[in-house]
Amino acid sequence: SQKIEQNSEALNIQEGKTATLTCNYTNYSPAYLQWYRQDPGRGPVFLLLIRENEKEKRKERLKVTFDTTLKQSLFHITASQPADSATYLCALGGGSQGNLIFGKGTKLSVKP
Amino acid sequence: EAGVVQSPRYKIIEKKQPVAFWCNPISGHNTLYWYLQNLGQGPELLIRYENEEAVDDSQLPKDRFSAERLKGVDSTLKIQPAELGDSAVYLCASSSRGGGYNEQFFGPGTRLTVL
Numbered sequence: 172s173q174k175i176e177q178n179s180e181a182l183n184i185q186e187g188k189t190a191t192l193t194c195n196y197t198n199y200s201p202a203y204l205q206w207y208r209q210d211p212g213r214g215p216v217f218l219l220l221i222r223e224n225e226k227e228k229r230k231e232r233l234k235v236t237f238d239t240t241l242k243q244s245l246f247h248i249t250a251s252q253p254a255d256s257a258t259y260l261c262a263l264g265g266g267s268q269g270n271l272i273f274g275k276g277t278k279l280s281v282k283p
Numbered sequence: 284e285a286g287v288v289q290s291p292r293y294k295i296i297e298k299k300q301p302v303a304f305w306c307n308p309i310s311g312h313n314t315l316y317w318y319l320q321n322l323g324q325g326p327e328l329l330i331r332y333e334n335e336e337a338v339d340d341s342q343l344p345k346d347r348f349s350a351e352r353l354k355g356v357d358s359t360l361k362i363q364p365a366e367l368g369d370s371a372v373y374l375c376a377s378s379s380r381g382g383g384y385n386e387q388f389f390g391p392g393t394r395l396t397v398l
Contacts, residue, residue, distance in 0.1 A: 180323070203384060214287070214374050214389025215326065260325050264384070270339060271387070273325030 173199040175274040177261060183280045184251055192246040192277045194261035199272070202265025204237055204244050209258045209276065219246075223265075251281045285309070287390035289375050295396045301363035304393045308357070308377030315352060316387065317360050318374040326374055326389075332358065362395075370397045 178193035194204070203222045207215035221228045221237045221244070228235045234247040248255050258278045262271040288307040296302050308315050313334050318326035329348065331339040334355035343350065347366070352358040362369055372394050376387040 175325075205386070212391070214376070214391050215387075216389070217386035220384070220386065262325070270328050270331060273327070275323065275325050 173197070173263075173272060175199075175261065175263060175272060177259075177274040177277045179277055180275070181278045181280065183282065186252060186281055186283050188251055190248040190251045190255070190279055190281070192259050192261075192279065194244040194246065194274055196242050196263055199242075199263055200239070200265075201263035203263075204235075205262045205264065205271065206233075206235060206244075206246050207260040207262060207273075209260060215260055218259075248279075251279075253281050253283050255279060256281050287375055287377055287388050289373075289390035289393055291393055292391060293394050293396075295398065296365055298367055298397050299364040301361065302365050302395060303362075304360045304373050304375075304395075306358045306360070306375030306390060308375070309388055312377035312379055312388070313355070314378045314380060314385075315358050316376040316378075317350060317358070318376065320372045320374055320392070322371075329360070365395075365397045367397050370395055 174197045176195045184190050205220045206218045209215040219235045221235050223239050232249045236245045258276040260273050260276040262273045264271045290305050315332040317329040320326045330343045330350050332352045335352050350360045372392040374389055374392045376389045378385040378387045
């Protein structure tokens with residue numbers, strides 16, 4: 172069955188450092204991958220989408236890579252700030268139904 | 284422009300009671316999704332609508348869950364009867380089109396507690 176793993180449940184880093192979150196998947200060949208941010212008590216908010224034929228996508232301090240050989244996506248936040256503290260979800264898409272399959276998320280905490 | 288609206292935000296019920304959740308998507312969005320999110324987990328799709336048609340309800344437990352999207356705008360998700368294991372957050376999302384390439388806009392969710 173399809174499986175998505177986000178490298179850790181929690182990641183703690185110091186303000187100003189680069190946060191790197193990992194999303195690995197098996198038994199799936201997604202056409203694209205999306206990253207969302209979720210704050211406590213709120214719904215997820217879309218951040219970035221990357222297609223299978225794209226290696227890298229950037230948006231301000233965010234960078235996403237997609238390696239279909241390794242079946243892995245990396246999500247980077249450079250110059251991290253305490254306001255970046257949240258849970259980040261990766262989601263795979265492109266199956267026959269066109270729906271998204273979400274990972275469990277990684278809770279990022281940025282300490283001042 | 285208003286985002287996805289859900290109500291109620293919180294609901295506490297006794298097991299075996301019925302419960303209903305309401306969602307109003309972003310204006311003009313044809314695709315509407317209902318997700319279930321357990322604590323520490325990602326959202327899991329229950330049902331997807333394209334306009335008023337349920338195009339994927341394969342993960343909806345049809346013995347107790349039902350949904351409707353009359354007139355292709357707002358939607359209602361119902362559980363009858365509720366069980367203890369139904370305690371979770373129920374999220375509604377919408378997108379301009381289906382197919383997944385489009386970003387999904389989520390509502391704040393309804394937190395259901397079944398006692």
